[in-house]
Amino acid sequence: MPDGATNTGIGASVKRVEDKRFLTGKGNYVDDINRPGQTYAYILRSPHAHAKINSIDTSAAKSASGVVAVFTGEDMQVGSIPCGWQVDSADGTPMREPGHPALAQGKVRYVGDQVAIVIADTLDQAKDAAEKINVDYTPLKAVVDLRDALADTTLVHDEIETNISYDWAIGDKAEVDAVFDGAAHVTKMDIVNNRLIPNAMEPRAAIGDFDRASGEYTLYTTTQNPHVIRLLMGAFVLSIPEHKLRVVAPDVGGGFGSKIFHYAEEAITTWAAGQIARPIKWTAERSESFITDAHGRDHLSHAELALDANGKFLGLRVETAANMGAYLSTFASAVPTYLHATLLAGVYTTPVIYCNIKAVFTNTVPVDAYRGAGRPEASYLLERLVDRAARETGLDQVDIRRRNFIPSDAFPYQTPVALAYDSGDYEATLSSALKLAEVDGFAARKAEAAGRGKKRGLGYSTYIEACGVAPSAVAGALGARAGLYESAEVRVHPTGSVTVFTGSHSHGQGHETTFAQLVSDQLGIPIENVDISHGDTGKVQFGMGTYGSRSLAVGGEAIVKATDKIISKAKKIAAHVLEASAEDIEFAGGNFTVAGTDRSMAFGEVALTAYVPHNFPHEELEPGLDETAFYDPANFTFPGGCHICEVEVDPDTGTVEVVSFTAVDDVGRVINPMIVEGQVHGGVAQGIGQALLEGCSYDEDGQLLTGSFMDYAMPRAHNLPSFKVATEETLCAHNSLGVKGCGEVGAIGSPPAVINAVVDALADMGVTDVAMPATPQTVWRAIQTAKS
């Protein structure tokens, strides 16, 4: 705990406020909610990756037992599900953005595409009736592989006459090419960032409700950003004005990005509830989640790094094809461009960079942000390339990184790919990680492992990410169709307790604790006197939600701004009562004191005065103590750090064991170290999952082969070690808390560390690359190929 920290204030590992309800089964997730008169929905989905719908016969289903209604795309004529970010191609033309219907309109474009909704008194009745729907399809050739899609021989959307949504670039290609022409060494790699399925443990769910008397719709949904859903669904899809649409996101069981997006089922259940004037509950089965939750990653890149004779990076050029799936999901277009290409400087001084991104439609589930969103793809590409460059030039893995680090005295640092880093100390996180990982003893451990027939390897990743999204003006200039500020209302009650309404949303991050710590610390009141309210557009003024590690850096700052307003007003009230000037009032430890005197009012007394304003500066102030603030950040924040992975590979079976994983991250100021460590653990586990276990696989007809937990390898307890986690702190230079964000660092930094370790273990067998996920089969094949 830092000096001066209280046991509940900033820097304290306060136990979580949320835990008791979750541990006793009293959580309130969407599927736990039941509305009076509720019906149940089953959504009939396409079994084909690509097909024309000739006709849909719902007559038998409509007359089945318990069925209330059946609707198809023909019935549901509403707006298209929008994409939230417009990216323009290098030639200035806007991205191609084909219509994205909630219920299919004449064609289906991936296995899982919504075809009809069956609503009945019970879920079993809805499922039984769905079997009676006869859809006459003409199956069409599907395009699944990115390379095939680029050839444009089979089109996902006929009307745009290509599968490429946009062909975007950053950097001056001619300038970069010239640098390559004069380079002492060029390292080249083809790099695949494997497609992942997010799999938050709570399947998505939605309850649409409609009050005929007031004309008001309510949607209970598993979202990370209820106000964003209200905006996208209300304004673009269903044409329901905000004051007639309430969106509630109660306890949400994990998101990892997959619950940011506006999904068709939200619009379908809300719209249909209006049609039948009864609540409708839909809950995904896990098999349904696999084929409908937006997938993540799926980049195919060719990358080249130019170096001088001293191992200094001279230039980087990257060509990436990014899979969008069948439609542009909410943030899909921004992921490979503004969250990936702009991160390609990494922590290095590479002076010139060119990156071209082709966003490609395929007959697969839409692909969008998944924990890290673009930055894991960037860090993997860059750190694999650096690892390879070191091996090719004979430089040590640590040395090549140190030669190229942006020095700690170079901030603010303008990269050649748009971003300006405000603070960081990459040497500090590297040297701390080297110690924590006990790298000095590695040679002995490797020799010992060799004695057991195991190949031991060490892999590094020194990464950066950009989060705290985002300065609205910058985001807007880059095509964002929304602002990316956050809002907070700090409502002080008459007896001095406080409710904070935040536009951030907690789905595992522990905001009810961290934000309460913050407010308790700012206002000098006990943490028990602070409640955090979130996730309901009917309660919270506005919000952009939680993703991109933005909650503390943006949402927390909004809370600080609102508490600053509270303190400022409270000082004036105290000054009036204490018959002093407001400038002479000092606020510390929850007391307003006239400087240099013992005349003082406690926070609770000021609150009571604000609401019982008998002795009150009415000519200057309104009664009450309730302030709202919006905070729009001046820049992104830039957490970074060093991850070191140590593996043992069995060369006979290709099995990889992570024997040690060290993460030293700079996430800025830490409010609750316990929660930060937990976030890093979870991110690292997902990163190790990507590197060793998880791989989404489709067959050539577009059928998902990894459609259950029996086929898609989720990390389980025995797949992972305990982690060594620490932080180094440089403060964010542009927010008052100095915070950067910790939610994604684990998933961003870890995959290249793991694969670099596997390659290191097998380097003396001639292996130079191993694809993710490095399953035993993949590793074994890499060994056999190297042998032959």
Added chain:
Amino acid sequence: MPTVSMTVNGKAVSGEVESRTLLVQFIREHLELTGTHVGCDTSQCGACVVHVNGEVAKSCTMLAVQAEGANVTTIEGLANGDDLHPMQEAFRNNHGLQCGFCTPGMVMTAVDLANKNKNPSEQQIREGLEGNICRCTGYHNIVKSVAEGARNMGG
């Protein structure tokens, strides 16, 4: 429709169910005990773990009628009033949960694990949690929680 009767968290309960109704549906929908969760449909994730006659069971893998006459404990039956069970307390103390969705099943599995092994090693805990998936914690703090919970349960 068949009638099923059982004891859940010490209370005798009964209800009419379809023969295809799963135990987890009976618990969540008939008894409105929504602490037991459904995280998958292939008996893989363990969010639905309860105790049936003192043994762990994935309640999505049992029909309600198979629990006829059984003694069932769900997450709601673990604490003693306001006093958390030592395993629940250990999860709180070690930040063994984040979003909370896998937590009920994880805790119920952990209690069973500790009942059978008073002083489990890290490896035994990791292997013992094989049937429960958590996406948030990376298991690091769950493993710590289970070790502490087992100790405090009198191991």
